[in-house]
Amino acid sequence: MFQSNILLTISADMGGWELFQNSLWPMIQGGIKYTIPLTLISFVLGLSIALIIAIMRLSNRKYFTFPARAFVSAIRGTPLLVQLSIIFYGLGSIGLTIDPFPSAIIAFSLNVGAYASEIIRASILSIPKGQWEASQTIGMSYSQALRRIILPQATRVSIPPLSNTFISLVKDTSLASLILVTELFRKAQEIAARTYDFMLLYIEAAILYWIICFVLSIIQDRVEARLERHIAR
Template identity: 40%
Template sequence: MNFDIILLYNLPALFWGLVITLKIAFLSFVFAIIIAHVVGILRALNIPKAVDLIFRAYVETFRGIPLLILLFFIYYGLPSVGIVMDNTTAAVLGLSLNGGAYISEIVRASLLSIPKGQWDACSSLGMNKVQSLVYVIIPQTIRISMPSLMNSFSTIIKESSLVSVIAITELTRVGQLIYTKTASPFEVYIVIALVYLSVIFTVSLLSNLIEKKLNYAYNR
């Protein structure tokens, strides 16, 4: 095994591949959170059945379609009907729609776990539903859902490796290019795996730190 040729001559490429991976994952997570909160909050409230059916269809559809197929459809399929976008936009859109469907269930479950008495207390203080959500309910659901949300972020980071199929030179794609130059698949993919493992481990440590701070603030 010879890791020198990978680490000495390809380190800048690996670094920029990691930067692109984190950029796509972060943007996708932010948009997924926005989608998830809109869908999850509305589904947890008393909304018309027709609207709930639309949101449920979204959740089931994007949880049921494999992400790889979704990326192919967005990047290669949509141009046939006149919808053209660059590969980064397609990647972020696919990951956001997929992640939003899963995270919306986390948000909905967190909201439903809040006792009804909390809503009644807000109402007795003269708050409307929006004020109750913003000032009382959502701060509690963030604490409840934080471990699951950070786990979702880790999942999006790992799933971002699939965007290499639409010609984005992120970390996995960089590994493929290095492999074609060095013919050393064992060493290349060990390095790539260790980079992903380091990132996910860092996210896990960050998650534990945020969770402790939220629990401390809540119990203070």
């Protein structure tokens, strides 16, 4: 109700600066309530999917590798917007209705899972084979070696590209506006529909996305610098 009252106070005859000020808080609220949670939840779930898919891809058994390869190919070979539409509109048309926010989480998680699985797989493959052999000589099983020796080293390798995936996901969440998730960009669209000042409001949304990504980039740089110092030791 509070958000609706704010939106109703924005009229088409406002000056540019006044419109910018009045629309800022509703868009920030959309970011706090939907954009950031959508990004975090999807990324965590996506990483879980990615790890499973990466391990399946590394298996010598075709009944593991084939489904994993098919999943990665299907997700990476189709647009995210189409995936969102299938999950929200397509499944709804056959009687399987999923609310907008969970639909977005499913789509983004699957998308992150496919792309991040290749990052994780490449990171695991980058670990020298001697590490595997050393773990076997001390009696570790495959799963123990993977958990205690390989994955900790692969994690350091994979953090920079996974950080880029996370930042890209922040921007991709704007697509959730097309399935009615009232995240940051959807708020900009709603206000623009009332004021008809699309240019100003879309630029304002772009600035907010840029600020979020800029802060995340600073955090990424600091994490990578700390990892480099740790490796140097």
